[in-house]
Structure formats: structure tokens, C-alpha cells
Amino acid sequence: MRSLSRKLKVLGEAQQSLQEDIVENVALGVRVEARVQQLCQPKQLEKFRTFVGDLDRVLSLLLSLLGRLARVDNALNSLEDDPAAKERQTLLEKKQLLLQQHKDAEELKESVERRQCLVYDILSFQLTNDDLDDFTHFVKMKSSLIVEQRNLEDKIKLGEEQLACLMDSLQPKHSRS
Incomplete structure (x- = not known):
């Protein structure tokens, strides 16, 4: 149970870090869109x-x-x-x-x-090379972050289900003691 709990804690920290990456990429997307709106x-x-x-x-x-x-x-x-x-x-x-x-x-x-x-x-x-690089990076990161976010959510859900099953399986043993 401790091992699963530690794993879930690590996954939660990874999810928090991923959220920060998502926020940064969203900000990049907003900047790219502003440039597109300005120049196109x-x-x-x-x-x-x-x-x-x-x-x-x-x-x-x-x-x-x-x-x-x-x-x-x-x-x-x-x-x-x-x-x-x-x-x-x-x-x-x-x-x-x-x-x-x-x-x-x-x-x-x-x-x-x-x-x-x-x-x-x-x-x-219409855009500069730097703006185009930002667009390419934004799109690439958007795709990979969506995939990574889903994978982390699935791993966390699986870990939580495993922990719940383990706890349920241990309950009768504790009540017999």
C-alpha cells in the first residue's frame, strides 16, 4: 500500500508539473494568436x-x-x-x-x-521566422501535452483503483485480528 501511495504521490507531482507546462504552452498559443491577429x-x-x-x-x-x-x-x-x-x-x-x-x-x-x-x-x-518557430513549437507541444496529460490521468486512475482494491482486500484481515 505504501508503494502504491508513493507512486500516486509521484504521479500527482508529475501531473502538477505537466499543468505548469500546459499553462506555459497556452500562454505561447495566446502570443502566437495575438501575432496572427496583428499581422494577418x-x-x-x-x-x-x-x-x-x-x-x-x-x-x-x-x-x-x-x-x-x-x-x-x-x-x-x-x-x-x-x-x-x-x-x-x-x-x-x-x-x-x-x-x-x-x-x-x-x-x-x-x-x-x-x-x-x-x-x-x-x-x-506574414509572420517572422521566430513567430513561425513559436507556432510550430506551440502545435507540437499542444499535441504532446494532451497525450501526456491523458496518460498521467489514466495511470493515476489505475493506481487509485489498485489501492482501493488492495485496501478492500485487507479489510477482512484487519477485522479478524
Whole structure:
């Protein structure tokens, strides 16, 4: 229990550090957007804002679908080997639906990546090289921070569940003493 508690404490500290990185990247994004607003046409600004919003939504969707797929796979693996089980069929249907949704989300991600190149090209005519470097860094960090945040949240949730199960399993032993 102490080991899991220490692990959760370390994960909590990592999450706090990650939050600071997210705040810094959001501030960079605000500065980049201000430069775009200052130097570009309203249509170009709108393309920038749409791209950034879509990037957020598509990455969150992909991560959510991956998490749901993992939970369905875990549920399938925990079922007994009775192939006639109604629950198994329901889970298999759910998995197929999630796989199709994931495929669709991957296509959306590819579209967003193509639009990133278009937005970069548009901005390259208006912004300085430093501004373009900030844009590239902002987008790269935004993506990696979203992924890292989700991974940390999943690890913390798993650790908390493991700790709760461990505590529950130890309760009857303590009451017998």
C-alpha cells in the first residue's frame, strides 16, 4: 500500500508539473494568436483558430476512443470462454463500432495535419521566422501535452483503483485480528 501511495504521490507531482507546462504552452498559443491577429487578415486568423480548435478536439477524441477500446478489450478478456455469452456479443459489437469510430477519427487527424501545413504556409508570408518557430513549437507541444496529460490521468486512475482494491482486500484481515 505504501508503494502504491508513493507512486500516486509521484504521479500527482508529475501531473502538477505537466499543468505548469500546459499553462506555459497556452500562454505561447495566446502570443502566437495575438501575432496572427496583428499581422494577418481576418480570414487567416479564423483559419488559425479553427485549426487549433480542431487539433484539440481530434486528439481528445482519439485518446478517448483508445481508452474506450482498451476498456472493452479488458472486459472481453475477463469474460469466461463461453462464446454464446450475450455479454461477449455485445462487447464485440461495441468494439467493432469503436474501431470504426477510431478509423474515422484517424482520418480527421490526417485532415488536421494537412491543414496544419496549409496554415503554416499561410502564416509564413506574414509572420517572422521566430513567430513561425513559436507556432510550430506551440502545435507540437499542444499535441504532446494532451497525450501526456491523458496518460498521467489514466495511470493515476489505475493506481487509485489498485489501492482501493488492495485496501478492500485487507479489510477482512484487519477485522479478524
